[in-house]
Amino acid sequence: MNLSEITLQEIIHAHKRIKPYIRHTPLEYSENFSRIYKSDIHLKLENLQVTGSFKSRGSLNRLLTLNEKERKRGIIAPSAGNHGIGLAYAASKLSVPAHVFLPKDADPGKVQALEGYGAELTFFDSIEEARITALSVAKEKGYIFLSAYNDPAVISAGGTVALEILDDLADVDTVITCMGGGGLTAGMCLALKSVNPKIEVWGVQCKNSPTLAVWYKNGQGTPVKLHPSIAEGLSGPIDPETITFPIIQKHIDRILTVTEEQIIDAIKNMLAVQYIVEPSGAAGVAALTQCGEELSGRKVAIVVTGRNISWSRLNSLVGDTHTVIQ
The missing domain is CATH 3.40.50.1100 (Rossmann fold)
Structure with a gap:
């Protein structure tokens, strides 16, 4: 799209x-x-x-437009919290591996919610470092990168x-x-x-x-x-x-x-x-x-x-x- x-x-x-x-x-x-x-x-x-x-709306729409091969590869996103939670929820509903990159100072309540949905979490010194690294890892591993905003499906x-x-x-x-x-x-x-x-x-x-x-x-x-x-x-x-x-x-x-x-x-x-x-x-x-x-x-x-x-x-x-x- x-x-x-x-x-x-x-x-x-x-x-x-x-x-x-x-x-x-x-x-x-x-x-x-x-x-x-x-x-x-x-x-x-x-x-x-x-x-x-509201963030679960965008993640669900993006994942529901992926083909089976793309879903198996998994999805990755940087997030201050809510985007990651929405992605983790959507991924859990659709059986898609989810990787969320977070800043170390992310709200503990949001981190707990992420853990509850079973996403793989990695922490960084800042959200910008998380974003840059997520883009690099997506390219290296073949994951689908999901922006919190810069995506037509979102x-x-x-x-x-x-x-x-x-x-x-x-x-x-x-x-x-x-x-x-x-x-x-x-x-x-x-x-x-x-x-x-x-x-x-x-x-x-x-x-x-x-x-x-x-x-x-x-x-x-x-x-x-x-x-x-x-x-x-x-x-x-x-x-x-x-x-x-x-x-x-x-x-x-x-x-x-x-x-x-x-x-x-x-x-x-x-x-x-x-x-x-x-x-x-x-x-x-x-x-x-x-x-x-x-x-x-x-x-x-x-x-x-x-x-x-x-x-x-x-x-x-x-x-x-x-x-x-x-």
Whole structure:
């Protein structure tokens, strides 16, 4: 599959492929956020997805498009956690050998989940070292390399989240989703704009790692200074040749960046309504503090992308301070 084949029809086919293995996650109306921001705000709860994040969609779609010979060779991926968990889950369901390369500081809760699905794990000093080594090993051993975002099958699977939103809220007019490498956002842009070009798509990145936001502002890929972020799933270098950027550049309506403090407040707000959300998964909710007033009168869906965080790390982030929801 190439870039030109990522169409609405292919996204629909992807949804049919992966449907037996995933959940159609709830799109839950938020009384609190809707009241505060004078709008109809709904939360697309991919934190309730199998494996605890949307990432299983992309891995399943990629593995289900492999032939038998490719499946036997096995698949390899670098990951900060959720991509690897999604891959390990998909591989376990389809009996495909899975190799996941991780940074040494990966969240212990994510490592435990990976171990539970039986993936072979190897640790490195950084996610970039894991990525470079995974590419080398894939070439040497003949494994299929699976990018977390720079893959047409992964992008198509990202669009399946949009299909479910449209099923549950056909008259949605604004969709907010977080972005790391942009696989989810690119797929959602293609699906939403194909169905209704008037639907606005707003992407959210962390201010410490704003690569796509800077590229979008500059109109091209440019060097971006990166800083560590608690939202590791949205952080780190992005392949300069990624096919996600041209899609996002063409279709997205706006890109916002959020601070570490705003992300922590969003985690607290979600805890206040009984949902555990990891930092990367909370970025869309975090954006409400800076764009909420502009949503007045709109029907909004915010994608909450994941919940995979250890209790010790969650406690270290939120402590015993009060939540900030009104």
